[in-house]
Amino acid sequence: MRPISAICAAAIAIGLGTLPAQGNEKAEISAEAARASVAPFYKSLNAEFVRESADLIRQATTPDWVSCRGNNDCNTRDQVIAGIGARLKSIPDLKWEIKAIAVSGNQVTVRGEATGTPAGEFMGAPHTGRSFKLMSIDVHTLEGGKMVRSYHVEDWIGAVRQLTAK
Secondary structure (H helix, E strand, O other): OHHHHHHHHHHHHHHHHOOOOOOOOOOOOOHHHHHHHHHHHHHHOOHHHHHHHHHHHHHHEEEEEEEEOOOOOEEEHHHHHHHHHHHHHHOOOOEEEEEEEEEEOOEEEEEEEEEEOOOOOEOOEOOOOOOEEEEEEEEEEEEOOEEEEEEEEEOHHHHHHHHHOO
């Protein structure tokens, strides 16, 4: 079942990566510039930087940035900041790493990996002290070196399976 999830996530990422950048196709940015632009956001997802998380998100995004977990299911920057704050409290050792970056025009696709151990019940899974590792795929549209729109897919169901495995 896990290979199928990975294939589905990759297919979604490839499909999203071919979407036009909201009608604003921009010149290709370098992989180094793309990494520098998105790095503060991924740093904000790490428990080690919980105190700086909101400022790191603001550094990486425009004020009108939205983060979407579906075609039209998007959150504002302030909503994301609140959600990440709550996530960092529930997973006090959360670590999120950039594993790979691909650039197409002004779109940056990031394959990430998150690991952590929830401090209590998590997404309906009882607290067991177990940890999880999950893959994420994000497609960010950049303008002026800042994220203006992001689409993201994470394997949270796989994480819950790991937490409840016998």
